[in-house]
Amino acid sequence: MTVTYDFGGKTAIVTGGARGIGRTVAQLLARSGADVWIWDADVVPADGTHSQTVDVTKASDIKNALTEIVAKAGRIDILVNNAGYLGPYRDFEAFDPAEWQRIIGVNLIGVFEITHQVLPVMRKTGSGRIVNMGSLAGKEGLPSLAAYSAASAGVIAFTKALSREVCDTDIRVNCVAPGPIDTDLIRRLGNKVVSDMIGASPLKRLGSVDEVAALVLWLCSDASSFNTGAVFDMSGGRARY
Template identity: 85%
Template sequence: MAVTFDFAGKTAIVTGGSRGIGKAVATQLARSGSDVWIWDADPAPLDGTRSQTVDVTKAGDVENALREVIAETGRVDILVNNAGYLGPYRSFEAFEPAEWQRIIGVNLIGTFEVTHQVLPVMRKADSGRIVNMGSLAGKEGLPNLAAYSAASAGIIAFTKALSREVNDTGIRVNCVAPGPIDTDLIRRLGNEVVSDMIGASPLKRLGAVDEVAALVLWLCSDAVSFNTGAVFDMSGGRARY
C-alpha cells in the first residue's frame, strides 16, 4: 500500500538526485507536490523537477545554485544530502590516496558544504527538514570499503551533533543508513560481491530505491516532530545495532 504525503508549497533540494536513491527521492517528493531542485555534478532531466549542475564539494557551485533556488522560491524546506561516491571495492592498502580523498570529499565534505549554506535559510524560517544519507558501512565498518565506511560514520556523527545545535528551532536533522540497495552504484561492484551482500542479508535480497525513498519522505514530513539526531537503518535486518 502506497503511503502519500502532502508537500504542496514546499521547496526541496536533493543532491545527487539524478540517479539511484536520489532519483527515487526526488520523484516521490515531486509526486507529493514539492518544488524539487536536483543538484548533481552530472544532471539528467527528471519530469516534475528542476536540475542544476552542482559539484557539492565546491562552495561556489553550491552558492550559485542556492541563489537561484531562493530567487525562484524564497525558501528551502527540505534538504536531502544524498550525493555520494562509493569508490572501488578493495583493501585500504591498495587504495591510492587520491581515491579515498575523493570518497571523503564527495560524501562527507559535500554534506558539510551544502548544509553549511542551506542551514541559515532554514534557521531564518525557524523550520526545515534535513535528511543525510549515510550507510550501513558507517555503523559497522565494512572490509574493502574502509574510506566509504569512515565517510559514512562521519555523516552519522555530524547528524547527531548538528541536530543538537538546532534543537531550539523547528529544524529536524536525521540520517538514513541503507544497506545494499539495488542501484548501479552497488551493481558495479560485480556479481560476486553483490551475491555475498544478498547472502548476508536476513531478507536475502537487495533493498529497492523506492523503499528507501519512502522512509526519507516520512523524515521530511511534518509527522516527524519529535525525531531528530536519529539514524534509521534500511538494511533488511542486516544491521546489528
C-alpha cells in the same frame, strides 16, 4: 498500502538526484507537491523537477545554485544530502590516496559544504527537514570499503551533533543508513560482491530504491516532528545495532 504526503508549498533540494535513490526521492517529493531542485554533477532531468549542475565539493557551485533557488522560491524547506561516491571495492593498502580523498570529499565534506550554506536559509523561517544519507558501512565498518565506511560514520556523527544545535527551531536533522540497495552504484561492484551482500542479508535480497525513498519522505514530513538526531537503518535486518 500507499502512503501519501502533501508537500505543497515546500521547496526541496535533493543532491545526487540524477540517479538511484536520489532520483526516486526527488520524483516522489515532486509528485507530492514539492518544488524540487536536483543537484548533481551529471544532470539527468526528471519530470516535474528542476536540475542544476552542482559539484557538492565546490562551495562556489553550491552558492550559485542556492542563490537561484532562493531568488525564485524565497525559502528551503527540505534538504536531502544524498550525493555519494562508493569508490572501488579494494583493500585499504591498495588504495590510491587520491581515491579515498575523493570518497571523503563527496560523501562527508560535501554534506558539510551544502548544509553550511542551506542551514542559514532554513533558520530564517525557523523550520525545515534535513535528511543525510549515510550507510550501514558507517555503523559496522565494512572491509574493502574502509574510506567509504569512515565517511559514512562521519555523516552519522555529524547528524547527531547538528541536530542538537538546531533544537531551538523546528528544523529536524536525521540520517538514513541503507545496507546494499539495488542501484547501479552497488551493481558496479560486480556479481560476486553483490552475491555476498545478499548472502549476508537476513532477508536474502537487496533493498529497493522505493523502500528507501518511502522512509526519506516520512522523515521530510510533519509526521516525523519528534525525530531528530536519529539514524534509521534500511538494511533488511543486517544492522546489528
